[in-house]
Amino acid sequence: MNFWEMFYKNKLAMTGCGIVLLLFVVSLLAPVIAPYDPGAIDLKNVLAPPSGQHWFGTDQLGRDVLSRMIWGARISLKVGFVATGLAILIGMILGAVAGYYGGWIDATIMRFVDVMLCFPTFFLILAVIAFLEPSIWNIMIVIGLTGWMGVTRLVRADFISLRERDFVQAARAIGANDTRIIFMHILPNALASILVAATLGIAGAILTESALSFLGIGVQPPTPSWGNILTAGKDNIDIAWWLSLYPGLAILITVVGYNLLGEGIRDATDPRLKR
Amino acid sequence: MSTYLIKRVLFMIPLLLGITIICFFVMRLAPGSPTDLQTQMNPKASAEMKERLMSMYELDKPIHVQYWSWLKKLGRGDLGTSFSSDHRPVSDKILERLPITILINFLSLLIIIAVAVPIGVLSAVHQDSLFDKVTAVLVFIGFAVPTFWLALLLMIFFGISLGWLPISGLRSLNYEYLSAWGQLVDLAKHLILPVFISAFGGLAGLSRYMRANMLEVIRQDYILTARAKGLSERQVIYKHALRNALLPAITILGLSIPGLIGGSVIFETIFAIPGMGQLFYMSVMARDYPTVMGILLIGAILTLVGNLIADVSYALADPRIRIS
Numbered sequence A: 001m002n003f004w005e006m007f008y009k010n011k012l013a014m015t016g017c018g019i020v021l022l023l024f025v026v027s028l029l030a031p032v033i034a035p036y037d038p039g040a041i042d043l044k045n046v047l048a049p050p051s052g053q054h055w056f057g058t059d060q061l062g063r064d065v066l067s068r069m070i071w072g073a074r075i076s077l078k079v080g081f082v083a084t085g086l087a088i089l090i091g092m093i094l095g096a097v098a099g100y101y102g103g104w105i106d107a108t109i110m111r112f113v114d115v116m117l118c119f120p121t122f123f124l125i126l127a128v129i130a131f132l133e134p135s136i137w138n139i140m141i142v143i144g145l146t147g148w149m150g151v152t153r154l155v156r157a158d159f160i161s162l163r164e165r166d167f168v169q170a171a172r173a174i175g176a177n178d179t180r181i182i183f184m185h186i187l188p189n190a191l192a193s194i195l196v197a198a199t200l201g202i203a204g205a206i207l208t209e210s211a212l213s214f215l216g217i218g219v220q221p222p223t224p225s226w227g228n229i230l231t232a233g234k235d236n237i238d239i240a241w242w243l244s245l246y247p248g249l250a251i252l253i254t255v256v257g258y259n260l261l262g263e264g265i266r267d268a269t270d271p272r273l274k275r
Numbered sequence B: 001m002s003t004y005l006i007k008r009v010l011f012m013i014p015l016l017l018g019i020t021i022i023c024f025f026v027m028r029l030a031p032g033s034p035t036d037l038q039t040q041m042n043p044k045a046s047a048e049m050k051e052r053l054m055s056m057y058e059l060d061k062p063i064h065v066q067y068w069s070w071l072k073k074l075g076r077g078d079l080g081t082s083f084s085s086d087h088r089p090v091s092d093k094i095l096e097r098l099p100i101t102i103l104i105n106f107l108s109l110l111i112i113i114a115v116a117v118p119i120g121v122l123s124a125v126h127q128d129s130l131f132d133k134v135t136a137v138l139v140f141i142g143f144a145v146p147t148f149w150l151a152l153l154l155m156i157f158f159g160i161s162l163g164w165l166p167i168s169g170l171r172s173l174n175y176e177y178l179s180a181w182g183q184l185v186d187l188a189k190h191l192i193l194p195v196f197i198s199a200f201g202g203l204a205g206l207s208r209y210m211r212a213n214m215l216e217v218i219r220q221d222y223i224l225t226a227r228a229k230g231l232s233e234r235q236v237i238y239k240h241a242l243r244n245a246l247l248p249a250i251t252i253l254g255l256s257i258p259g260l261i262g263g264s265v266i267f268e269t270i271f272a273i274p275g276m277g278q279l280f281y282m283s284v285m286a287r288d289y290p291t292v293m294g295i296l297l298i299g300a301i302l303t304l305v306g307n308l309i310a311d312v313s314y315a316l317a318d319p320r321i322r323i324s
Helices: A003-009 A011-028 A065-101 A103-117 A121-132 A136-145 A149-162 A166-173 A178-214 A226-235 A241-269 B002-029 B034-041 B047-056 B063-075 B090-125 B130-144 B147-161 B180-218 B221-228 B233-270 B276-285 B289-317
Strands: none
Touching: A003 A011, A003 A241, A011 A065, A011 A241, A065 A103, A065 A136, A065 A149, A065 A178, A065 A226, A065 A241, A103 A149, A103 B002, A121 A136, A121 A178, A121 B002, A121 B233, A121 B276, A121 B289, A136 A178, A149 A178, A166 A178, A178 A226, A178 A241, A178 B147, A226 A241, A226 B147, A241 B130, A241 B147, B002 B063, B002 B289, B063 B289, B090 B130, B090 B180, B090 B233, B090 B276, B090 B289, B130 B180, B147 B180, B147 B233, B180 B233, B221 B233, B233 B276, B233 B289, B276 B289
């Protein structure tokens, strides 16, 4: 059975795929489908509970929560992809170099990975972002810079098992240099596990971004993000439950979607599951 | 064993040095300085005054000189003086807040073990049963729930709608007038939600890991041998299989410590608990370099010690691993 057949048959993976596609569509069409301007303040309608006009209610400035969530989807998507892209890039290069060359290069890189892993990463992210001035670009960069260790380990393991194979020897025999062997010959064989790590990484990055925005050092108001709507939810916790409930549900569903998709890809590419 | 221990402890020193160097340089290289906050508030502050502040905090010196003097002070057990208006020693500020953070993390670690291990074992033993399927779904959702959101929902439900539990701080207003027992109950009530939230993140990971381990162990030959000997199913599962499945879980627990400590920033801020995480958040916001460095160092030490304990107990529990 090939990859697509395996994937189509997996209902959970297709559900995840559907959720992720839906998020893409919502983000792309945000200006069209959002019922209100996400920044439109309406002081006569402050903290209005969900109703026919405002499905998810309004916030402390009378802004429509649904519209802010739709625009917030864009932020999550952007942060997820850029942060994970950066982490994958770093992890891929370090893992490939460590696994391919071995010896002291491998030892040095893996010790560095150990240092990064035994660190309360969230503390470091918090410190760096607060000192750098919170902005969406800083968040993406810092989440990326602290999330590459898992990918490094994965890619390294793949390279160690692949580097002595016949096709690598053949490439070397026809005179390919190291860079060419690493990127053109070995790396394509490690892509499946990288793709899985990337999909799961996006979920993690979205969770981290929302936590940072919730703490007030992520995406800054008035730009809407799911995390900073939840901050308003906390400030008005005793009167406006809708500010807390819906953005969190959006995060939950998004993360579930990416996780399902990632596991689906893993199952479809795992040779042990092929029948 | 003792040489192994000494080796491990000695190996922690370069690791800690590496961590402090990374933190120190990343922080100081970031634009903006702590004096900005103090001088911005005061329109009369002159450039001269700013310089005096900079030299008082030694911020005008090159960064490696600053690091070296920080390190020398650390050697004497001195973490420096806080930049905040109280100008207290950083070590005092941290020490008074450390116990509550450690207490909450320790309690949540206990809960993680007490809940996740049985769930993992039961769902492995009854693979594909209804229980297994339900927990699989719950675990999957558990991975995806933002804990701070769950905290908000629980605060709304138990704190506001039902009014059963307090939603902020560690003590009620009438704490002083309660009996000793009453004070304990009051503290426990304040801790229920924070401890649950702190444990929640680790539950899903460990139970899934336990299930996978258990499934692998049950298929081993020695389990077949145990069954063939005629041992009861109970003895096979809880004596022979569980012990072997528990071993790798110890390492996972060690690895989950950084996450727990990092999470304390979130739940301590939400529940207004005066612990290390809240202090960290406030210090970061105030650009209080010495306090931030001090907490980063303590956090790293706690993590390394946690990993060390995990590795040592692994070695003690597994007779196949005897380090010479």
